Amino acid sequence: MPVEPAVANGINTVWALVVAFLIFFMQPGFALLEAGQVRAKNAGNVLMKNMTDWTLGVLAYFLVGFGLSVIVAALTSTSPLDIVGAFAYVSDSGQWIGWLVGAVFAMTAATIVSGAVAERMSFGAYVFVAAAMTAVIYPVATGLTWDGGLLAAGDNPGFVADLLGVGYLDFAGATVVHMLGGLAGLTGAYMVGPRKGRFDEHGNSQPIPGHSMLLAVLGTLILAFGWYGFNVGTSAIFNSSNELLSAQLGRVALNTTLGMGAGALAAMAMSARRQGKPDPLWTANGLLAGLVAVTGAVPHVTWWGGLILGGLGGAIVLPTYRFVVDELGIDDVCGVFPVHGAAGALGTILIPVFGVQGGSWSFLGVDQLVMQIVGVAIIGLWAVVGTGVAFAVADALFGLRVSEAEEELGLDEGEHGVSVYPEFTGDGAPEPTVTADGGRPSPPTEDDGGRVETDGGVPTGVPMGEPIPDRDSTDGGRPSPPTDAVVDCGTTPPEIDDDGGEADE
Amino acid sequence: MSDDVEIVIAIIRREKVGDVKAALSDVGAPSLTVTEVSGRGSQPAKTEQWRGEEYTVDLHEKAKIECVVADVPTADVVEAIRSAAHTGEKGDGKVFVLPVSHAVQIRTGKEGADAV
Numbered sequence: 001m002p003v004e005p006a007v008a009n010g011i012n013t014v015w016a017l018v019v020a021f022l023i024f025f026m027q028p029g030f031a032l033l034e035a036g037q038v039r040a041k042n043a044g045n046v047l048m049k050n051m052t053d054w055t056l057g058v059l060a061y062f063l064v065g066f067g068l069s070v071i072v073a074a075l076t077s078t079s080p081l082d083i084v085g086a087f088a089y090v091s092d093s094g095q096w097i098g099w100l101v102g103a104v105f106a107m108t109a110a111t112i113v114s115g116a117v118a119e120r121m122s123f124g125a126y127v128f129v130a131a132a133m134t135a136v137i138y139p140v141a142t143g144l145t146w147d148g149g150l151l152a153a154g155d156n157p158g159f160v161a162d163l164l165g166v167g168y169l170d171f172a173g174a175t176v177v178h179m180l181g182g183l184a185g186l187t188g189a190y191m192v193g194p195r196k197g198r199f200d201e202h203g204n205s206q207p208i209p210g211h212s213m214l215l216a217v218l219g220t221l222i223l224a225f226g227w228y229g230f231n232v233g234t235s236a237i238f239n240s241s242n243e244l245l246s247a248q249l250g251r252v253a254l255n256t257t258l259g260m261g262a263g264a265l266a267a268m269a270m271s272a273r274r275q276g277k278p279d280p281l282w283t284a285n286g287l288l289a290g291l292v293a294v295t296g297a298v299p300h301v302t303w304w305g306g307l308i309l310g311g312l313g314g315a316i317v318l319p320t321y322r323f324v325v326d327e328l329g330i331d332d333v334c335g336v337f338p339v340h341g342a343a344g345a346l347g348t349i350l351i352p353v354f355g356v357q358g359g360s361w362s363f364l365g366v367d368q369l370v371m372q373i374v375g376v377a378i379i380g381l382w383a384v385v386g387t388g389v390a391f392a393v394a395d396a397l398f399g400l401r402v403s404e405a406e407e408e409l410g411l412d413e414g415e416h417g418v419s420v421y422p423e424f425t426g427d428g429a430p431e432p433t434v435t436a437d438g439g440r441p442s443p444p445t446e447d448d449g450g451r452v453e454t455d456g457g458v459p460t461g462v463p464m465g466e467p468i469p470d471r472d473s474t475d476g477g478r479p480s481p482p483t484d485a486v487v488d489c490g491t492t493p494p495e496i497d498d499d500g501g502e503a504d505e
Numbered sequence: 506m507s508d509d510v511e512i513v514i515a516i517i518r519r520e521k522v523g524d525v526k527a528a529l530s531d532v533g534a535p536s537l538t539v540t541e542v543s544g545r546g547s548q549p550a551k552t553e554q555w556r557g558e559e560y561t562v563d564l565h566e567k568a569k570i571e572c573v574v575a576d577v578p579t580a581d582v583v584e585a586i587r588s589a590a591h592t593g594e595k596g597d598g599k600v601f602v603l604p605v606s607h608a609v610q611i612r613t614g615k616e617g618a619d620a621v
Contacts, residue, residue, distance in 0.1 A: 207558035275557045282556070321556065335556070 001243070008238035015237045016097050022229025023104035027054050027111065029226055032219025034115040037210035037281075037334045041410025042119045044420040049114035049126050056127065057107045057134035062090075065106060065139040066099050072143025076150035077158040101233075102142070105173060108230070109138045109181040113387075115334030116185030119208075121192045122402050123415045125394035129188065132390035137184065140386065141176050141379055151375045160374060166367045168375035169351050171252075172234040174296030174344040175379050182341025183383035186324065186332055191391040192400045194331030196407050205325050213280055220284035224260055227291050231256040231298050247359070248299050255298040256291065259310025263290015263343075266314035274318060285321075286314030289339045293347030297354070302361045305354025312350070313343030345376045510605040510618055511579050515570040516544060516598040517590040522568045528589035529572060532581045536621075538571040548596030567598060573605060575618035 002008075031050040035043045070086035073079060089095035110133040114126065144150040145168055150158035153167025161167050170176050200206055210216060232252050239245050267286020271279035293313025294306050301309065320338035324330050332338075349372045352364035394400060401407075406414035413419065517525060522539060529535055543564040550563035574582050583600050591597055610620035 205558060207555040207560050209553070209555035209560065271557065275554060279554075279557065318557070 003238065003242050003244075005242050008242040012236050012238055013097060015233070016101050019229040019233025020097070020100045020104050022226050022233060023101075023108065024054075024226075026104075026108055026223050026226035026230070029219045029221075029223030030108075030111045030115070032215045033223060033284075034118060034219070034334050036212040036215030036217075036219060037115070038118045039208065039410070040211040040421050041412055043211065043412065044418050045123065045411035045415050046114060046118050047420075048123065048416060049118075049130070050111055052127055053111040053114065053130050053134075054107050056130055057110050058103050060131050060135040061103050061106045061139070062099065064135040066102055068136065069102075069139035069143040069147045072140050073147035073149035073152070073158075076144060077148055077152065077156050078162070079148055079156040105177055105230075106134050106138045106142075109141075109173075109177045109184075110134050112178070112181030112336050112340050113185045113188055116189040116332045116336045117192050118333040119411065120195050120401055120407050121188070122398055122400060123411070124398040125391075125400050128394040128397060129387075129390050132386075132393075133184065137383070137386040137390065138177075138180060140382060141180050144378065144382070145170060145176050145375070151371070151378065160378070161371070164367055164371045164374070166365070166371045168371055169300055169364075169368070170296035170348050170375070171299050172231045172295045174292055174294070174348045175376055178292045178295060178340040179344035179348070179376070180379060180383045182337045182339065182344060183380055184387040185336035186330060186341060187384050187387040188391050189332045190328075190330045191388065191395070194329070195333070196404060198331045199329065203329060210281075217280055217284045220287055223288060224291060227260070227295075228253070228256060231291075231295055235299065251303070251356075252298040254303055255294050255301060255306030258303060258307040259290045259294030259298075259313070259347075260287055261290070262307045262311035263287055263293065263314030266290070266311040267317050270315050270318045282318055285317045285335055285339050289313040289317045289343035292340055292343040295344070296348040297351045300351050300356065300364070301354040302356045305356070305361070309347045309350060309354065313347050316342055316346065345380065349373055349376055510573060510575045510608050510621055512603050512605050513570075513572045513574055513579065513582050513586065513600060514603065515572070515586045515590065515600040516542065516546075516567050517570060517586070518592070518596065518598060519566060519568045521590040521592075522570070524589040525570060525586050528585040529582065532577060532585045534572055534574060534577045534582050534585075536572065540569040540571075542567050542569045546596065546599065565596060573608065573621050575608075575621035 027050065031047055034050065035046045038046050066089060067087035071081065071083060074081040074086070089099055110130055113129065113133060117126070144158070145152055148154055148156065148158065150160050151168035152158045153161045157167070195208060197206060198208060232249065235245055235248050235252050237245060237249070264283050264287035267289065268278045268283040270286070271277075271282035290310030290313045293309045294301075297306065297309055317335065317338045320342040321332070321335045324332050324335075324337055330337075349369075351372055352368040355362050355364035355368075357364070391400060402411060402414055515525070519541070526535075526537065529537060543566055545563050545565065548565050550561045551565070552559050552561055554560070570586065572582055572586075579602055583602060586600055607616070608618075608620040609616050613620075
């Protein structure tokens with residue numbers, strides 16, 4: 001039974017705002033998830049990248065992205081091109097809540113990339129890529145789909161949708177947001193190259209443990225909370241006839257939850273099978289992969305379809321990660337391609353198989369299945385090409401990587417001059433600068449190779465100003481297992497000479 | 506009372522700190538300094554995993570206990586630590602005894618054994 005239009009409109013507006021705030025809360029989730037999976041010496045850099053995604057991203061998306069999406073839609077469909085109209089939102093307050101909802105989605109896509117390229121990509125290059133993601137790469141993807149372009153059905157269908165006679169199904173962005181971000185991250189991680197020590201001289205993978213499983217899992221659960229805004233919030237409360245969308249809202253909420261549960265359990269089982277014990281990080285990754293897998297499907301599939309899709313998404317995380325690392329040799333630090341890319345593609349392609357029509361299961365047709373595959377391929381191709389160009393330009397302008405010495409020292413110190421976990425802090429003593437031992441700052445030294453990193457940056461126990469001896473001579477000469485070098489991270493003294501006064505002694 | 510001051514330094518399992526504290530208290534030497542340390546001795550390297558990939562850690566997390574002794578017989582303190590920290594497995598740790606050439610209590614300025 002319809003309600004008054006003003007009531008429906010009001011409730012939908014409040015809902016859109018609540019949803020935007022919920023999705024914004026995925027940002028701290030991503031920040032914690034990624035920070036926990038890197039070493040302590042790079043945690044601050046990851047946080048900076050996450051903050052930059054959001055803060056720079058909202059500006060880029062307001063000034064360029066939101067309008068560009070409409071232009072891309074017009075160029076790839078039979079809709080008339082209206083460049084001035086595409087940017088009318090800038091001075092139309094009636095569109096600003098809609099813009100905000102678009103923005104929180106855009107920034108989710110952008111922030112995925114930082115997890116893949118963590119611990120070695122220069123901050124300047126990353127800032128450029130973040131701007132490109134939010135101004136161009138993501139808006140093109142929404143232009144091709146949700147804004148009525150290439151893959152969208154409607155009165156003025158996109159060219160591909162017109163050809164196939166159906167529109168592409170991706171409800172809340174399993175591919176438009178997550179696969180795009182996951183593939184962008186994979187492409188970036190390939191172009192930046194693996195972290196130092198990630199592969200040995202034979203190309204075999206060597207683990208680099210992150211510094212806090214606690215942060216990673218907490219970040220995952222915060223992300224999952226925000227995801228309700230992402231999925232459920234993509235549905236309005238009242239439809240255009242002012243009728244309550246209770247059936248759709250219920251299906252979306254249930255499938256989101258079942259997908260999350262099945263994804264985590266499938267990944268847990270997979271990790272127990274492959275590693276002997278259920279692994280918290282894989283379980284957390286699987287929980288997110290389950291959410292990604294159902295994100296495009298939630299209103300379109302049966303409840304058991306949502307459960308199966310989530311389970312498949314979670315199950316493929318570990319094998320996909322191993323494939324990316326062992327076969328492709330790409331150092332995807334936080335596994336963003338397995339979690340966001342692979343699960344998003346699989347879950348979206350399989351929507352027609354588990355389709356629902358009139359409340360019961362119904363295969364949505366071969367045309368729809370073909371459209372899903374074509375859509376995934378087109379968005380995926382754009383993600384790789386668009387990101388590849390952005391990273392290439394960033395490389396030419398700034399250089400993609402920090403120096404080898406800075407990578408050993410840590411990007412917190414090298415890029416930002418901070419320590420996320422300082423061992424000693426000021427105690428209010430008269431000296432304005434407090435050194436690690438609480439005393440007076442030492443004069444700058446030319447060769448500051450003796451700086452000791454608690455997280456294994458360089459071997460400890462070397463007096464200031466002396467070169468760091470080869471590892472084997474500091475630990476009693478007993479040859480260490482090869483993987484030990486990764487944990488202790490490196491044998492070469494960092495050649496940093498611009499951090500004067502950072503004395504430990 | 507002799508003026509000999511000695512320091513007992515023990516590297517023990519972290520989970521034994523509570524037992525050792527109690528044992529030291531029982532023999533009348535409750536003052537101590539505890540530091541979290543890492544080190545390598547006879548305890549075999551342990552294997553951990555990150556995303557299913559194994560890596561080796563041969564520096565084990567231990568607690569270092571420093572206990573400066575003057576009044577109580579050093580042998581009692583050493584035995585108290587040894588029995589409280591003992592499990593019989595490799596990695597129980599070691600106890601060292603060193604002479605202390607001088608000691609000063611900061612609050613009172615007392616020196617030598619009186620400072621302890």
